[in-house]
Amino acid sequence: MSNTDPNHFDVAVVGSGILGLAHAYAAVKRGLRVAVFERTGTPLGASIRNFGMGLVTGQPPGVMLDLARESRELWLHLAARAHFSAREAGTLLFARTAAEHDVLQEFMIVRARQYEYRASLLQGEKLEALYGGRFRHHRSALHGTEDLQLYSREAMPALVAYLHSQGVHFRFNTLVHGAGDGRLSTTAGEFRAERVIVCSGHDYLTLFADKLQSMNLKQCRLQMLRLKTEDALPLTHAVLTGLSCTHYGAFSDLPTARAVHAEIEQTAPLLNKHGIHLLVSPTPYQELIVGDSHHYGIDSPPFNSEEVDELMLGLVEHTLGTRVKVVERWQGVYGSKGPGPFTATAIDDKTSVVLMHTGIGMSVGLGLGERVVKALLSGDALPSGNPATAPLPTTALA
Secondary structure (H helix, E strand, C coil): CCCCCCCEEEEEEECCCHHHHHHHHHHHCCCCCEEEECCCCCCCCHHHCCCCEECCCCCCCCHHHHHHHHHHHHHHHHHHHHCCCEECCCEEEEECCHHHHHHHHHHHHHHHHHHCCCEEEECHHHHHCHHHHCCCCCCEEEEECCCEEECHHHHHHHHHHHHHHCCCEEECCCCEEEEECCEEEECCEEEEEEEEEECCCCCCCCCCHHHHHCCCCEEEEEEEEEEEECCCCCCCCEEEEHHHHHCCHHHHCCCCHHHHHHHHHHHCHHHHHCCCCCEEEECCCCCEEEECCCEEECCCCCCCCHHHHHHHHHHHHHHHCCCEEEEEEEEEEEEECCCCCEEEEEEECCEEEEEECCCCHHHHHHHHHHHHHHHHHHCCCCCCCCCCCCCCCCCCCC
């Protein structure tokens, strides 16, 4: 674009979470003049509060698995250039009971073969060999080797800095309160763009509230912890348990998963009540990010439940075989309960809204941004989550 008007861009992105940055990257690498508008001084939403997991193994076959694999390659490409950590050790999903083990076996026999998930089931001597036998009290472990760990608190600012170096214009502390037909009204004045892409997370009111209302969207609020272990535990894998088999679409629709859900309801109903399943993501600093719970509503209550934290701490201590100390507590919030795992909606000829309705933006966002920008520039249909064929993952803030 030859226009040098400082308030006129090829692409304007509203929101600097992972979806917003994904669209900005997809546009700037095509030589377009790009601006990102963000109401806060730095990304502070779901993309900074999460586990930093680029989870491939948990995604259901179809568009979500494809997006996760595409995103993985983009994360590795960006990590090498923006100088942030992207660990490739993968995940360990531990089966603690026979029912959980049955799900992992069915996944390996049926789904992993059919859809070429890169995973292996560790039992016996292979399980014993993990971390000096620390996990021998579990029945088995699914090792997903495609999964990444990203330390979001560093990866997101590093990605902003890299995009800035590539020519993306960032307008932080700038609220966009009106958009349409290539125009943006903001607290910093009026701007124009050939394409406007709104990635507003769980804010359904500031822009296009009338259009979004019909989707009956909700917010999901999570309780999160940062921990240190009492024992020396140089954990390099992310850790999950069979509880996740009832949450992630790669497992949740398998016939054996029903028995896991029933087992949880019978032995630990509070886990189902609070939507708790265990995710443990080691940071580059020998700490652990741990969660999570799920509370759905129109708004996110500000009050944490100590019962939820105690349940999560009990799970992590049993799973890892060590006592832990809490370093930090916080809440994650993301958009949820939409018509599919994500929506990409055209508002007018120049304006689109792209929203995640699950907490897996870090896992699939870069791939989704690439697909949306490609579709907008080519005139093709915007990508669809196609919920009829893609089971909806309900887990959080990956």
